[in-house]
Amino acid sequence: MIIGAGFGGLAAATALRRVPVDVVVIDRRNHHLFQPLLYQVATATLSPAEIAVPIRRVLRHQRHAQVLLGEVEDVDVGRRRVAVEELVIPYDFLVIATGSEFSYFGHPEWAEYAPGLKSIEDATTIRRRVLLAFERAEMAVDAAERERCMTFVLVGGGPTGVEMAGAIADMARNTLAPDFRRIDPAKARIVLLEAAPRLLGSMPEDLAHYAKWALERRGVEVRLNCPVEQVDAAGVTAAGERIESTSVVWSAGVAPSGAASWLGVETDKAGRVKVEPDLSVPGHPEIFVIGDAALAKDERGKPLPGLAAVAHQQGKHVGRLIGHLARGDARRPRFVYRNWGELATIGRQDALADFGWIRLKGWPAWWLWGAVHIFYLIGFRNRIKVMIDWLWAYFTFRRGARLITGPPRC
Amino acid sequence: MIIGAGFGGLAAATALRRVPVDVVVIDRRNHHLFQPLLYQVATATLSPAEIAVPIRRVLRHQRHAQVLLGEVEDVDVGRRRVAVEELVIPYDFLVIATGSEFSYFGHPEWAEYAPGLKSIEDATTIRRRVLLAFERAEMAVDAAERERCMTFVLVGGGPTGVEMAGAIADMARNTLAPDFRRIDPAKARIVLLEAAPRLLGSMPEDLAHYAKWALERRGVEVRLNCPVEQVDAAGVTAAGERIESTSVVWSAGVAPSGAASWLGVETDKAGRVKVEPDLSVPGHPEIFVIGDAALAKDERGKPLPGLAAVAHQQGKHVGRLIGHLARGDARRPRFVYRNWGELATIGRQDALADFGWIRLKGWPAWWLWGAVHIFYLIGFRNRIKVMIDWLWAYFTFRRGARLITGPPRC
Numbered sequence: 001m002i003i004g005a006g007f008g009g010l011a012a013a014t015a016l017r018r019v020p021v022d023v024v025v026i027d028r029r030n031h032h033l034f035q036p037l038l039y040q041v042a043t044a045t046l047s048p049a050e051i052a053v054p055i056r057r058v059l060r061h062q063r064h065a066q067v068l069l070g071e072v073e074d075v076d077v078g079r080r081r082v083a084v085e086e087l088v089i090p091y092d093f094l095v096i097a098t099g100s101e102f103s104y105f106g107h108p109e110w111a112e113y114a115p116g117l118k119s120i121e122d123a124t125t126i127r128r129r130v131l132l133a134f135e136r137a138e139m140a141v142d143a144a145e146r147e148r149c150m151t152f153v154l155v156g157g158g159p160t161g162v163e164m165a166g167a168i169a170d171m172a173r174n175t176l177a178p179d180f181r182r183i184d185p186a187k188a189r190i191v192l193l194e195a196a197p198r199l200l201g202s203m204p205e206d207l208a209h210y211a212k213w214a215l216e217r218r219g220v221e222v223r224l225n226c227p228v229e230q231v232d233a234a235g236v237t238a239a240g241e242r243i244e245s246t247s248v249v250w251s252a253g254v255a256p257s258g259a260a261s262w263l264g265v266e267t268d269k270a271g272r273v274k275v276e277p278d279l280s281v282p283g284h285p286e287i288f289v290i291g292d293a294a295l296a297k298d299e300r301g302k303p304l305p306g307l308a309a310v311a312h313q314q315g316k317h318v319g320r321l322i323g324h325l326a327r328g329d330a331r332r333p334r335f336v337y338r339n340w341g342e343l344a345t346i347g348r349q350d351a352l353a354d355f356g357w358i359r360l361k362g363w364p365a366w367w368l369w370g371a372v373h374i375f376y377l378i379g380f381r382n383r384i385k386v387m388i389d390w391l392w393a394y395f396t397f398r399r400g401a402r403l404i405t406g407p408p409r410c
Numbered sequence: 411m412i413i414g415a416g417f418g419g420l421a422a423a424t425a426l427r428r429v430p431v432d433v434v435v436i437d438r439r440n441h442h443l444f445q446p447l448l449y450q451v452a453t454a455t456l457s458p459a460e461i462a463v464p465i466r467r468v469l470r471h472q473r474h475a476q477v478l479l480g481e482v483e484d485v486d487v488g489r490r491r492v493a494v495e496e497l498v499i500p501y502d503f504l505v506i507a508t509g510s511e512f513s514y515f516g517h518p519e520w521a522e523y524a525p526g527l528k529s530i531e532d533a534t535t536i537r538r539r540v541l542l543a544f545e546r547a548e549m550a551v552d553a554a555e556r557e558r559c560m561t562f563v564l565v566g567g568g569p570t571g572v573e574m575a576g577a578i579a580d581m582a583r584n585t586l587a588p589d590f591r592r593i594d595p596a597k598a599r600i601v602l603l604e605a606a607p608r609l610l611g612s613m614p615e616d617l618a619h620y621a622k623w624a625l626e627r628r629g630v631e632v633r634l635n636c637p638v639e640q641v642d643a644a645g646v647t648a649a650g651e652r653i654e655s656t657s658v659v660w661s662a663g664v665a666p667s668g669a670a671s672w673l674g675v676e677t678d679k680a681g682r683v684k685v686e687p688d689l690s691v692p693g694h695p696e697i698f699v700i701g702d703a704a705l706a707k708d709e710r711g712k713p714l715p716g717l718a719a720v721a722h723q724q725g726k727h728v729g730r731l732i733g734h735l736a737r738g739d740a741r742r743p744r745f746v747y748r749n750w751g752e753l754a755t756i757g758r759q760d761a762l763a764d765f766g767w768i769r770l771k772g773w774p775a776w777w778l779w780g781a782v783h784i785f786y787l788i789g790f791r792n793r794i795k796v797m798i799d800w801l802w803a804y805f806t807f808r809r810g811a812r813l814i815t816g817p818p819r820c
Contacts, residue, residue, distance in 0.1 A: 030545060030814040047457035049811035056589035057808065066591045069545040069814075086551050120815050135440060135479040141496050179466035181476040381802045381810055385795055392791045398467065400791055401459035404440040404479075405530050 001082055001091035003072050003259070005032050005055045008291035008311035009097035013065060014058070015319025021326050023065040024091075026084055030054055030069050033120065034377055036308060037386070039160060041123035042249075043167035044131065044175075044399040048120045050385050053378045075262035077284060093286050093322045096259050096273075097315060100292035100306060103253035103270075110231040114153075114248040117160055124405060126249055130168060131404050133247045134176055137183045144244075150188045151245040153236050155228050156252035157194030158201065159344045162211055164249055165192045166347030169218040174348070174397040190220045191245075193238045195227035195252070200344060200352070202305055207344075207352045210361045214346045228252070254306060256293040263287065268295045268303075277334035279318055285332075288321075290314035296335060304337055313337055343369045348394075411492055411501035413482050413669070415442050415465045418701035418721035419507035423475060424468070425729025431736050433475040434501075436494055440464055440479050443530065444787055446718060447796070449570060451533035452659075453577035454541065454585075454809040458530045460795050463788045485672035487694060503696050503732045506669050506683075507725060510702035510716060513663035513680075520641040524563075524660040527570055534815060536659055540578060541814050543657045544586055547593045554654075560598045561655040563646050565638050566662035567604030568611065569754045572621055574659055575602045576757030579628040584758070584807040600630045601655075603648050605637035605662070610754060610762070612715050617754075617762045620771045624756045638662070664716060666703040673697065678705045678713075687744035689728055695742075698731075700724035706745060714747055723747055753779045758804075 002009045005027040013025050031052040040046040059065040070085040081090050102116035115125050130152065137149035152168050154161045169190050176185035192199075192215065199222070200208040212222050223238065230237035235244040256271045265281055266274050272295035273281060279296060281287040290296075291311030296304045304310050317335045324331070341355035343365070351365035360368065370390060377383050389400045412419045415437040423435050441462040450456040469475040480495040491500050512526035525535050540562065547559035562578050564571045579600050586595035602609075602625065609632070610618040622632050633648065640647035645654040666681045675691055676684050682705035683691060689706060691697040700706075701721030706714045714720045727745045734741065751765035753775065761775035770778065780800060787793050799810045 030541060030812070047459045047811075048815065049457045049813055052813055054589070054812040057812070060589045067589075068549060069542075070549055085549055087549065120813065124815075131440060132479075139478060139480055139495055139497065179464070179470045179477075381798065381808075384798060385810075388791065388794060388798075398791075400795075401457075402440070402464040402467070403459055403462055403530065405458065405534075 001026070001089065001093070002095040002097060003027075003082070004097035004099055004291075004293075005029075005067075006035075006097060006099050006291060006311060007308045008099075008315035009095065010055070010058060011312045011315025012095050012097065012290070012319040012322075013062070013315075015316045016065075016323055017062055019323040019326060021064065021092075021322070023059075023062065024068060024089060025055060025059065025065065026068045026070060026072055026082070027055055028069070028071050029119070030056070031120075032058060032378065035118070037373060037377075038117055038120075038123050039163045039167060041120065041401070042117055042126040042130070042164065043171055044127055044402045045167075045393050046386060046389055047401045048123065050382050050389070051377070052120065053382070058378065072262075077263060077287070080286070091286075093325070094288070095315075095318055095322075096263075096287065096289045096293055097291045097311065098257045098259040098293050099311075100254040100256045102250055103255035104250070105253055107231070110250070113233055114155060114231045114236075114250040116250040117164070126247075127401075128404050128406050129247045130171075131402060134172075134180065134183070134185055134188075135404070136246070138180050146183065147189075148234065148244040149246050150183065150185075151235075151243060151247070152188060152190045153243055153245045153248045154190070154192045155231075155236070155248065155250050157192055157196070157199040157222070157224070158251055160251035161192055161194070161249075162199060162215065163345055164251065165190055165215055165220045165222075166218060166345070166350070169215070169220050170347045171399060173219070175399050175402075191243055192220055192222045193226045193228055193236070194222070194224050197224050199224070203342060203344065203352060203354050204359060207354060207359060207361060211344070211346055211352060214350050218347055254292065259289070259293050263289075270295075278321060278332040279314055279335050280332070288318045290318055296337075298337055307342070309340065310337055343372060345369050411436070411499065411503070412505040412507060413437075413492070414507035414509060414701075414703075415439075415477075416445075416507060416509050416701060416721060417718045418509075418725035419505065420465070420468060421722045421725025422505050422507065422700070422729040422732075423472070423725075425726045426475075426733055427472055429733040429736060431474065431502075431732070433469075433472070434478060434499060435465060435469065435475060436478045436480060436482055436492070437465055438479070438481050439529070440466070441530075442468060442788065445528070447783060447787075448527055448530075448533050449573045449577060451530065451811070452527055452536040452540070452574065453581055454537055454812045455577075455803050456796060456799055457811045458533065460792050460799070461787070462530065463792070468788065482672075487673060487697070490696070501696075503735070504698070505725075505728055505732075506673075506697065506699045506703055507701045507721065508667045508669040508703050509721075510664040510666050512660055513665035514660070515663055517641070520660070523643055524565060524641045524646075524658040526660045527574070536657075537811075538814050538816050539657045540581075541812060544582075544590065544593070544595055544598075545814070546656070548590050556593065557599075558644065558654040559656050560593065560595075561645075561653060561657070562598060562600045563653055563655045563658045564600070564602045565641075565646070565658065565660050567602055567606070567609040567632070567634070568661055570661035571602055571604070571659075572609060572625065573755055574661065575600055575625055575630045575632075576628060576755070576760070579625070579630050580757045581809060583629070585809050585812075601653055602630055602632045603636045603638060603646070604632070604634050607634050609634070613752060613754065613762060613764055614769060617764060617769060617771060621754070621756055621762060624760050624771075628757055664702065669699070669703050673699075680705075688731060688742040689724055689745050690742070698728045700728055706747075708747055717752070719750065720747055753782060755779050
């Protein structure tokens, strides 16, 4: 049984393709989401369906696999059973791949004003707020109101914050500028707040430095050492300074979703389950935790980062391991993460790539970033359509999904 | 000033392209929606962004045109002013193109259980309900619950009801059937209810007869003379019979949106404004009402139908007329509707076409239907992407936008 069909859960399920075991995949959503491109939905370049595939479709030819849409209520570790909605399903092996949620540092009330970017609904909510802000600025009678609408605050200088800041800057200057009559969207104020003294904590210092320079060249105000103290409907207070804004996006902290509480096992401060070298749970060799929900360590004892690549490799490892165990092979090799490199994009023609032995920045990294993301997308149709959208945006400076949907007021 | 950027409003705005007048277009939405393909969003073939374009983008090169996103609160006919949110804007000519809404025959409480299909939110709501129904059937422990989930009721046998019934039948049998393990989606029960003794009231009788036959061949139960008496969370009662269903879609009655109340002028029973032959409002030569909001008549005194083609031609007529009036030409030619024909689709390889002099049905009408709709879509990118989605669905029987988004329960 696999709970969660993100990168980790789906990799575990497909690794069991040729193994004669029954696989049950449970998810709250009917779709697997390609999260690395979610910010492009939030900034109106891509449509949700282009980065999501129905879980059922991915597993349709795997006749021994079943997909259930539902919320897991509880796991009975003793009797090896999982309660999903009205069903109670027994398992022999359990894989927990429930991912992470945003953490608001003990201020859950901020979530309302500063949505994070995890699901399709989050992305369309942020898209609505950002596009509506320009519309409201165009309608505004009051100058202060106009300024508040045209100020965008990104909290957190990780990959998502950097991507969003760059994308909003590009959108305001290239896409929206010719479409408005009263305001000049190119004058939008975009502020990126980071509590640490540098951006992109997981990347080498020189690339982080380049990212700051590249964002500033786009007109983004990058504030380092600037922890957020308050978030409300009218703006943000950070390091003592008040920034009035109607559009705040959160990408500061992540915490694992509450799956660990089902197990009653030891976690780190953030709530991640401490796993054995083979990714099983201490004392429960039949339960595995992977991806953002797990605290796995590399050979040197350093925790592995919360990346899609880590989750994917862990899922594959656990899927294969269960295959071997089911066939009676009792060996339990440790999980070894192969770091193929890390990419982050800043904006049009601008990205970062770190492969350890080589570092790229600017347009070569950007083209590489595009190629890699097209390659890893699931589904031929999605690849074609994302390519069309990107080429379209590249040549015309337009964005294909400039829709304001949902409630009329933000 | 043009209120509403549907087919009529946008045609009026673009007809004023080369005229030296200031054009203000007001809409509640930031996008123009290609409604004839909306049912394909509801049935998971297309993405919302593929059939919608930002109104600003359409009018971006028209430097004298401005677009305002907002709700019109009132029209002051005497002082010639419109109140939009906080603004009050004067006009010389006013075009009301506010379209129509669904009418629940005096039962507004049915709207909650039986959404209509007018906006993108409606389409994604219906998509969620239909896809969730199959998911819930797969999870259901109780046989009656499973049956209720797998019953789909379409109220109204007009083009939308026929299209939706055919599309749900095709989706269940071709797309979903191989993806489920416990249920057989091909066994879904699809019921089309029509109060009149025939389907597709605006089309010739033999085509309507063919539509009924073609739907029944797809397994759809077509019930004529079957007015709906009750709609609630668990199903529908029609002509005395109870049909248990969790997915009811409304396409029975339309009523103009409340724009007529601004004017205080004479309307028909349905609320449409009775207009002069030149589409102006009696007593107000500076105000025009077009599209679904107007009751215009052809030469023989027969009311014009609520079609996109009528609205478009009326918009063009009014735009040109205002252009001439602004230049000092006081002639006011009457509006003449040129009926180029009517198309309706039933499902894969199956449609109807009526050109007066020739009638087509089956696959020739279907290919023609596709070509015409691609042609009338706005935007090269949208055309390419819709074509890809259609070819994809045609050859693989898959649907590209099978996403359940929004609240987890329907």
